[in-house]
Amino acid sequence: MRRSLRQPEPKPDLTIPVGIPTPAFAGELSADAIVKNRTGTYGGRIVYAILGEVDTFNPVEPKGATDQEIRAIVFSGLVGYNNGNWQTGPELAKSWDVSDDNLTWTFFLREGIRWSDGEPVTIDDALFSFQAVFHDQIATSIKDGFKHPETGALPQVSIDRDRNAIIFQLSRVDSQFVTHIGNVRLIPHHKWKDHLQDENPTLLQQMTSNAPPEDLVGCGPFVLKKYVPGEKIVYRRNPYYWKKDARGQRLPYLDEVVILLVKDLNLQWQKFEAGELDIFMDLPADHFREAAAMEKAGKAHLIRLGVSLNSNWVCFNLHPGQDAETGVPFVDPAKSYWFHKLEFRKAVNHAIDRDGIQRTAFQGRATPIWSSITPGNRSWYHKGVPTYPHSIEKANEYLDGLGWKDSDGDGIREDDQGRPIVFNLNTNVENNLRQQVGNLIMQDLRKVGIHVNFKPIIFNDLVTSLRDSHRWDMILLGWGSGVPPDPANGKNITLSSGRLHAWYPQQPEPATAWESRIDSLMTMMDEELDDTVRKKYYDEVQELIGQNIPILYLIAANSYCTAKTNRLGNLWPSLLRPQLTWNLETLWIRD
Amino acid sequence: MLTFTLRRLLSIPPLVLVVSLLTFLLLKAAPGDFYSQQEADPARSLTEVLRQKESSGLLVRLSQTQLEEFGDFRDDGSTWSFRDDGEKAPTILRDGIVVRGRSASRSLLNFQIESTKYQCDDEGVVYRKVGPIESFFSWFFNAASGDFGRSYKFNRPVFGIIAERLWNTLILSIAALLIAYGLGIPLGIFAAVKPNSLVDHSAGILAFIGLSVPTVFSALLAVLFATYTGWFPIGDMRSLDYDLFGFWGKLGDRLHHLFLPAIVLGTSAMAGYMRQARGNMIEALGQDYVRTARAKGVSHNSVLFKHAFRNAVNPLVTLFGYSLASLLSGSLLVEIVMNWPGLGRLVFEAISAKDEPLVLASVLISTLLLVFGNLVADLLLAVVDPRVRLS
Numbered sequence: 001m002r003r004s005l006r007q008p009e010p011k012p013d014l015t016i017p018v019g020i021p022t023p024a025f026a027g028e029l030s031a032d033a034i035v036k037n038r039t040g041t042y043g044g045r046i047v048y049a050i051l052g053e054v055d056t057f058n059p060v061e062p063k064g065a066t067d068q069e070i071r072a073i074v075f076s077g078l079v080g081y082n083n084g085n086w087q088t089g090p091e092l093a094k095s096w097d098v099s100d101d102n103l104t105w106t107f108f109l110r111e112g113i114r115w116s117d118g119e120p121v122t123i124d125d126a127l128f129s130f131q132a133v134f135h136d137q138i139a140t141s142i143k144d145g146f147k148h149p150e151t152g153a154l155p156q157v158s159i160d161r162d163r164n165a166i167i168f169q170l171s172r173v174d175s176q177f178v179t180h181i182g183n184v185r186l187i188p189h190h191k192w193k194d195h196l197q198d199e200n201p202t203l204l205q206q207m208t209s210n211a212p213p214e215d216l217v218g219c220g221p222f223v224l225k226k227y228v229p230g231e232k233i234v235y236r237r238n239p240y241y242w243k244k245d246a247r248g249q250r251l252p253y254l255d256e257v258v259i260l261l262v263k264d265l266n267l268q269w270q271k272f273e274a275g276e277l278d279i280f281m282d283l284p285a286d287h288f289r290e291a292a293a294m295e296k297a298g299k300a301h302l303i304r305l306g307v308s309l310n311s312n313w314v315c316f317n318l319h320p321g322q323d324a325e326t327g328v329p330f331v332d333p334a335k336s337y338w339f340h341k342l343e344f345r346k347a348v349n350h351a352i353d354r355d356g357i358q359r360t361a362f363q364g365r366a367t368p369i370w371s372s373i374t375p376g377n378r379s380w381y382h383k384g385v386p387t388y389p390h391s392i393e394k395a396n397e398y399l400d401g402l403g404w405k406d407s408d409g410d411g412i413r414e415d416d417q418g419r420p421i422v423f424n425l426n427t428n429v430e431n432n433l434r435q436q437v438g439n440l441i442m443q444d445l446r447k448v449g450i451h452v453n454f455k456p457i458i459f460n461d462l463v464t465s466l467r468d469s470h471r472w473d474m475i476l477l478g479w480g481s482g483v484p485p486d487p488a489n490g491k492n493i494t495l496s497s498g499r500l501h502a503w504y505p506q507q508p509e510p511a512t513a514w515e516s517r518i519d520s521l522m523t524m525m526d527e528e529l530d531d532t533v534r535k536k537y538y539d540e541v542q543e544l545i546g547q548n549i550p551i552l553y554l555i556a557a558n559s560y561c562t563a564k565t566n567r568l569g570n571l572w573p574s575l576l577r578p579q580l581t582w583n584l585e586t587l588w589i590r591d
Numbered sequence: 592m593l594t595f596t597l598r599r600l601l602s603i604p605p606l607v608l609v610v611s612l613l614t615f616l617l618l619k620a621a622p623g624d625f626y627s628q629q630e631a632d633p634a635r636s637l638t639e640v641l642r643q644k645e646s647s648g649l650l651v652r653l654s655q656t657q658l659e660e661f662g663d664f665r666d667d668g669s670t671w672s673f674r675d676d677g678e679k680a681p682t683i684l685r686d687g688i689v690v691r692g693r694s695a696s697r698s699l700l701n702f703q704i705e706s707t708k709y710q711c712d713d714e715g716v717v718y719r720k721v722g723p724i725e726s727f728f729s730w731f732f733n734a735a736s737g738d739f740g741r742s743y744k745f746n747r748p749v750f751g752i753i754a755e756r757l758w759n760t761l762i763l764s765i766a767a768l769l770i771a772y773g774l775g776i777p778l779g780i781f782a783a784v785k786p787n788s789l790v791d792h793s794a795g796i797l798a799f800i801g802l803s804v805p806t807v808f809s810a811l812l813a814v815l816f817a818t819y820t821g822w823f824p825i826g827d828m829r830s831l832d833y834d835l836f837g838f839w840g841k842l843g844d845r846l847h848h849l850f851l852p853a854i855v856l857g858t859s860a861m862a863g864y865m866r867q868a869r870g871n872m873i874e875a876l877g878q879d880y881v882r883t884a885r886a887k888g889v890s891h892n893s894v895l896f897k898h899a900f901r902n903a904v905n906p907l908v909t910l911f912g913y914s915l916a917s918l919l920s921g922s923l924l925v926e927i928v929m930n931w932p933g934l935g936r937l938v939f940e941a942i943s944a945k946d947e948p949l950v951l952a953s954v955l956i957s958t959l960l961l962v963f964g965n966l967v968a969d970l971l972l973a974v975v976d977p978r979v980r981l982s
C-alpha cells in the first residue's frame with residue numbers, strides 16, 4: 001500500500017534573473033506583506049483548461065467546484081490553506097487569538113493592504129464580508145460551517161478599530177472555525193455597500209458572469225481581464241498584490257493566467273498533447289498511457305500524486321421505514337432481514353475481490369481501502385481499521401453459518417425461510433469505471449451464491465431514491481473529499497441525522513448504539529481543538545464503521561497530473577484540488 | 592397573402608403555450624431538480640439548499656401564521672402542530688409536547704397535508720413545494736409580461752445568456768448551410784443531368800457517406816486531423832491572442848477556425864440536399880414540358896435552368912424552412928466535440944442540469960424559429976411557384 005507521495009517544496013534560487021513585470025506594480029508594498037520563500041522571473045503566462053463553465057464570479061455563493069477554484073484567484077480570505085504542506089496559515093489576517101474558553105476569536109487585519117482598485121483594505125471590509133455571508137436572506141453554503149449544530153445560531157461579529165481586528169463570539173467550541181473563516185473571501189465595502197439591503201439584498205446578483213471585469217475588486221494575486229463565455233477566462237496581475245518573494249520582489253510573477261473553457265475531456269487532452277496547455281490536472285485513466293509516452297518523449301512530466309482521497313463504496317439499504325401513504329416498507333422485508341445481518345455484510349465484504357477490481361477496472365492504478373479515509377490522507381489515515389480480505393471460503397463460512405444454503409442446486413443460496421437471495425445493485429450510469437466495478441462485484445457475489453442484478457441508472461434517479469423514495473437495495477457510489485481533507489467536512493455522511501448517512505439517512509434517533517457513539521464522537525471532535533486528540537476520536541469512528549460495515553469501502557484510484565515542468569517554476573503539486581494551480585501567485589515561466 | 596400571414600402569426604401564441612407547457616411537464620417528470628447535485632454534496636446543508644430552492648421559486652416559505660392555521664395534522668404516526676411564539680422559527684409540537692431545534696425538524700422533514708407537499712429544514716423553517724402546473728403558470732404569466740426569469744445556474748436573466756451564444760451558433764450554422772446548399776444543389780443537378788455517369792456515382796457515394804457517418808464521428812476525425820497535421824486549430828472559435836490581431840488577422844483567424852466545423856456540419860447536411868436535388872431534377876427532366884421545350888429548340892442550358900430547375904426547386908424551398916429551425920440546435924454535437932462556444936452546448940447543459948428557465952427560453956426561441964421558418968418557406972414558395980396561391 002502506497003501512502004500519498006509528498007512533493008518537495010520548491011527552493012529559492014537567487015541566481016535567476018528578475019525580469020520586468022508588465023504592467024508594473026502600483027502603490028507602496030505594505031510593511032505587513034507576507035514573504036514567500038521563492039524566487040522567480042517576471043513575465044509570461046500560464047495556460048490551462050477546465051471542464052466547467054463559470055456560473056458566477058461572486059465569492060459569497062460559489063456554486064460549483066469551478067467557481068470555488070476561480071474565486072481563489074481574485075479574492076483572498078483572512079486565512080488561507082496551503083495545499084503543499086496541508087496547513088492553514090495567515091493571509092489577510094496577520095495573526096489571530098483565541099480566548100481561554102475557546103469561544104472568542106480575534107483576527108488582526110494586516111495594515112497597508114490595498115484592493116485591486118487601489119482603495120485601502122479596512123476592518124470595515126472584513127466586517128462587511130462576514131455580514132454578507134451571515135445575512136439572513138442570502139443563501140450560501142459558506143454559512144453552514146458557522147452555524148450551531150442544534151440551534152443554527154451564527155457567531156456574533158464585531159470589530160475593534162484600535163486594534164484593527166475583527167472579533168467573533170461563538171456559542172460553542174468549534175475546532176473547524178479557522179477553516180470556516182478561510183472560506184469567506186473578502187469583498188470591498190466601498191463597492192458593494194448599497195447591495196446588502198436588510199430586505200431582499202441584491203448582492204448575489206452582482207459579480208455574475210456578465211459583470212464588467214473592473215467590478216471584480218479583490219485582494220487576490222490576479223484580477224479579471226476578460227471573460228468570454230464558453231471560451232476563456234483571462235486574468236492579469238493584480239498591481240496592488242501584497243506578497244513578496246525571497247528577494248523582496250513583489251508577487252505574482254506571471255503577467256497573465258489564461259483558463260480555457262473546454263467541454264470535452266478528449267479535446268482537452270488533444271490540446272495538451274499539441275502543447276497548447278501547460279498543465280493537465282486530474283488525468284483520466286484512459287489517457288495515462290499517452291501521458292507516459294509524452295514523458296518518455298520529454299514533452300511533459302507525469303506527476304504521481306499517490307492515492308486519491310476519493311473513495312468508492314457499496315452500501316446496503318438499512319432503512320426501517322415505510323411509505324407514509326401506502327404503508328409499503330421501503331425495503332422488501334426479506335431483503336431487509338438479510339441486510340441487517342452483520343454476518344451477511346461480512347460475507348459480502350469477504351466475497352468482493354478488491355485486488356481483482358484494482359487489476360481489471362483500474363489497470364493496477366488504485367489501492368483497496370477499508371475506510372472513507374484513504375491511505376492518501378496522511379493526516380487522518382488509520383491503520384487499525386478492521387479489514388476483510390478477499391476469501392470465498394470465509395464468505396461461504398459466514399453464509400453457511402446463517403443456515404443460508406443453496407438447497408435447490410440453482411447456484412443461488414436460499415435463506416433460512418427458503419427465499420432465494422436476489423437483490424439489485426445500482427450505480428450512476430454516467431460513470432464508466434463504476435459500471436465496470438459493479439459488474440465485477442456482481443460476478444464476485446455470484447461465486448458465493450448471492451445473485452445480484454446490476455442496474456446502472458441516471459445520477460438524479462439515484463439521488464432521489466437515496467434521499468426521498470428510499471427504494472433501493474444496494475448501491476455503488478463514491479465520496480469526494482474537500483479541502484482541507486478534515487473528516488468534520490463529512491458530517492452529513494457520518495452523523496445519524498445526516499442527509500447522506502447513506503444506509504439510513506436522517507434518523508430521528510440514532511438507530512443503533514454504535515451510531516449513537518459515532519454521533520457523540522463527532523461532537524467531541526467538533527469541540528476539541530487538539531488535532532492529535534481529534535484523530536483518536538476519528539480513529540474510533542472509523543473502527544466502529546469497520547466493525548459494523550453498514551458501508552463497504554472498496555477502492556481509491558491513484559491520482560495523476562501532467563505538466564510541462566521544464567517550463568513552469570515553483571510548481572508544488574498537491575493531492576488536494578486544484579492540484580497544480582493552488583499557488584499561482586508564485587508560479588513563473590522559465591523561458 | 593396578407594391574411595395567410597396574419598393567420599399564421601395568430602397561431603403562434605397557442606402553439607407557444609402548448610410547446611412550453613409540454614417542455615415544462617417533461618422537465619418536471621424526470622426525477623430530481625437543479626439542486627439534486629448540491630443535495631448529494633456532503634459539504635452542503637439542507638437548510639442552505641432549501642433557501643436556494645426558495646430563491647429559485649421551487650419552494651415557497653410559509654409564515655408562522657400560515658403554519659398555525661394548519662392546526663393538528665398526522666404524519667408518521669404522530670400528531671403535529673405549529674405555534675407562533677414570536678421567535679424566528681415556529682415552536683413545533685409533537686403529540687402536544689414541544690420538540691426543539693434539529694430533533695423536531697429531523698422527525699418532520701417531509702410531510703403532506705391534503706396532497707400538498709411540505710418540507711422542513713434544520714432550523715424549523717417550513718416550505719411548500721410548488722407543483723408543476725402552478726409553477727408553469729407563474730412562469731407563463733411572468734413571461735407574458737416580458738420577464739422570462741433568471742437562470743438558476745448563472746443567476747442572470749436568461750436572454751442575456753442566450754444572446755451571448757446565439758451569434759456564435761448562427762455563424763457556424765449559416766456557414767454550414769452555405770456549404771450544404773452551395774455544394775449540394777449544383778452537385779445534385781449535375782448528377783441528374785448525367786444520370787449513371789461517373790460523376791453521378793461518385794456524388795452518390797459521397798452522399799451515402801455523408802448520410803451514414805454520424806457528425807460526432809466526423810467531428811472527432813476532424814479534431815484528429817487537426818492534431819496530426821497541425822494545419823487547423825484544435826477546436827475553439829478563435830485563437831487565444833485573437834484580441835491582438837488587426838481586422839484582417841481577426842477575419843482570417845475566424846475563418847481558419849470555422850473551416851473544419853463548418854465542413855463537418857455542412858457535408859452531412861449536403862448529402863440530403865444533393866439527393867433531393869438530383870431526384871427532383873430527374874423527375875422534372877422527364878416531364879412533358881421539358882420534351883416540348885427541347886422539341887421547339889430551346890437551348891440545353893435554358894431547358895435546364897428556366898424550365899426544369901424552377902420546377903425542381905420547390906421541395907428544396909420547403910426544406911429550407913426546416914433548416915432555418917435547425918439553425919440553432921443542429922450543431923450541438925459539433926459544438927461539444929470541437930469546443931465551439933455556441934448555444935447548443937449551453938442548452939444541452941441546461942437540460943441535463945434542469946435549469947428550467949434557460950431551457951424554456953431556448954425552446955421558445957427554437958419554436959418561433961420553426962414557425963417563422965415555415966412561414967418564410969411558404970411565402971418563398973409562392974414567389975418561386977406561380978401555381979401556389981396563399982389565402
